[in-house]
Amino acid sequence: MDKIFRLRSNMEFKRVYSGGKNYWNRNLVLYVKKNNVGNTRVGYSITKKIGNSVVRNKIRRRMKEIYRLNFDSIRGNYDLIFIPKKNVVDISYKELESAMLHILKLAGVFISQSDSNG
Template sequence: MQKELRLTRREDFNKVYRHGKSTANLQVVIYCLPNPRIERFRMGVSVSKKLGSAVVRNRIRRMMKEIVRLNEERIRSHYDFIVIARKPVVDMEYKQLEKSLMHALKRAQLLRSST
């Protein structure tokens, strides 16, 4: 994922958590906040230590970033959003995670309408 598409600073995360809207399914939670100052979108990923070792957490993080990178053109611009992994994600294959994450993004109204 490109550097300008990453949400990295603690204050940015806190702003999205505090002022953003949340949407969830069984596998992921998404907090999103409109940000008109950015041209595209920025994404942060949060994976708790409760989900497993660093190897497991980084694998989940990499898969989520790859899913967003491959579906970048479908995601609405001018938004900051954070994806939080829940426990069932640990046992999921890539395709299952992709389907779940895209479903959560759709529920959060972060996908462009296909017209």
């Protein structure tokens, strides 16, 4: 994923946290804020409460891959921050994928196949 599609600085994260809207489900929290950059950017915030670095990086890699595979179905001009909850450690890849797509639909930034056809 190119750098232009990622939230990178602490200030960018703080801007989304303070001015954005948050959505949640059993496994994730998602912060969403409209931006004027011209594309959707994403960030991942995984606390040490989740586990050691091996566990955190595994979760981050899974979330990045799910996002990458569904990138074309996400509306433009948003900043997104995904924050996994502690129980994400125990769920499968498919369950995490389902949770991420569900929360994106809740936030209204995911374009489902039925939206694009009609």
